[in-house]
Amino acid sequence: MDTQHTTQDFQHLKQGADDYIKRRNLRLLANHRKELRNYTRAEASAYLGIDAKTLDKYVAAADIDPRRHEDSQWSIDIAEMYRVRDLLPEALRKEPKFVRSDKQQAQVMVIQNQKGGVGKTVSAATIASGLATEFHQEYRIGLIDMDGQATLSMYYAPEAEQEGNLSVGDLMMRNFDLDEGETFEQVVSEAFLETTVPNLRILPAAQSDRAMEGWFHEHVFSHQLPSPYSLLSDIIDSVKHEFDIIIIDTPPSLGYATFNAYFAATSVVFPLSITENDIDATCSYFSYIPQVWALLENANHPGYDFMKILLTNHRDSSTTTELMNNLYDYFGPYLYSKEFKHSEAIRQASSLLSTVFDMSKSEYPKSKATFQSAQQNGYEVTSQILRDILNVWREQEQA
Known part of the structure; x- marks a missing residue:
């Protein structure tokens, strides 16, 4: 055993992984090039x-x-x-176009659970695309992919890394140089990329963002980063005027990236898949969450406008009913009443790097009834989240 061989082994693993991911992404792009709905x-x-x-x-x-x-x-x-x-004249529009007042703050929602596989990314993508397309107020939606796996980015900016676009990690680690006369705000604004949904933009992740945790540790331990939780907040603050709602997808871990997402957020949604194992793991996480909040509060976070649990992967069964009854007993006030149901249409859309709101019923390749049911379910889930946001804006306007 020696350090040289160990270093070489890790480099070989890295190279193999990078090559595999590159090949996979190229294959996905070739087979599922995303078009406008x-x-x-x-x-x-x-x-x-x-x-x-x-x-x-x-x-x-x-x-x-x-x-x-x-x-x-x-x-x-x-x-x-x-x-x-x-x-269309106003009399023919379903809803007037939304214009956020000076009192109404951009809402920043973090989608988080330390347990992997509970539907964070699919939830973030579906909620964002639903808010953008299904409500005629034309809310300006931003997505931020904080997960170095970059799965969410494959939905909306699959070629971002190959084309040399800045990632959220690049912005946080300052892996860029300002051109003469260029401002940080301009760099951030350009890093939020247009998508196939006109009023939805995404700040993508890249595989290289996996280095972010090491970068944070190095800079914190060397006392070069006095405020390690506020980097993402600074990025968002520079472009808040361009968005009404920003949704942050997070990795299934509790490192500096996730703490930055928590610190930047004005609200929190915890996706929770309705299985015994996922509930147990999430309860263990909730047991620790007061310590997370203590660190955020100590860093002067003002508190969240709302905090909710969103159930996912709901299957009609006696076991699911029993688990849901238990959840309502212990977490009733925090549970959204509508949950994401298990759906073949959602799974199929995800395999096409899409959500059920990125395509129309006529474009869906399988059962139209199944697709329409999934769209309706997604609309109901998104509507209850929007109600919470509208309540916050109403309170801010009246303050």
Whole structure:
């Protein structure tokens, strides 16, 4: 045993892993290149809440040819849908466009659980895309991928790392140089990338962000980082005016990256898969969470606007019913009443690097009824989260 051989072994493992991930990502991109969500004439009419004749009028006014496609079928994509909606008079819009007042703060929600496999990333992606697409107020949504696995980034910015875009780790570790006249705020704003949803942007992660924990330890121990929990908060503060709601996906661990997410957040949602093992592991985590909060409070966190538990992977069974009854006994006030149900449509969409809100029913390759049910379930889950956010904004406006 010697350090030289051990170093070589770790380097070989790293190289193999990097090559494997690169090959996997290239294969995913080749097989599942993500396109804008498309709508048939009936879907577009239902989405906007107007009849087909009125729809045709405003599609023409937006200078869109819905039959330009090879098959000549009527279809418009989500970006074109937003252009049409922008032309509608207020009387025809389902909801007026939201404009956040000076009193209403951008809401920053962290999706966190130290237990892996409970649905953090799928929940974050579904909630973000649902808030962006299913509510006609056109909320400006930001996503931040704090997990070095970069799974969420594969949904919305799969080519970010190959194209040399800055990751959240690059920003936190300051792995960039400012050009002459360029500001930190400009760098951060450009790092939030456009996605296939017009009002949803993402600050991606990269595989290299796995080095972040080591970087934090080195800088904290050498006294070069007096405020190690506030780096992400500084990043968000520089672009808060560009977003209404920011959602942070976190790794299944409790390192400096997760503490930064907690410190930057104004609210917390804990996804919890309804299985005995996941509940036990999450309860163990909750037993420790007061110590986490003590560190955050000591760093001058002002407290959260709300804190909720979101149940995931719900299957209809007597075992699930018993587990849910137990959860309501002990965590009732914190549980959202609507849970993400186990769904083949969600699983299938995820395999296509999408959520059920990134595609339309007509685009889904399998059972349309299953897909529509998953969309409705996602809408119900997202609606209750939005209600909490709206209540916070209402209180801030009245203060």
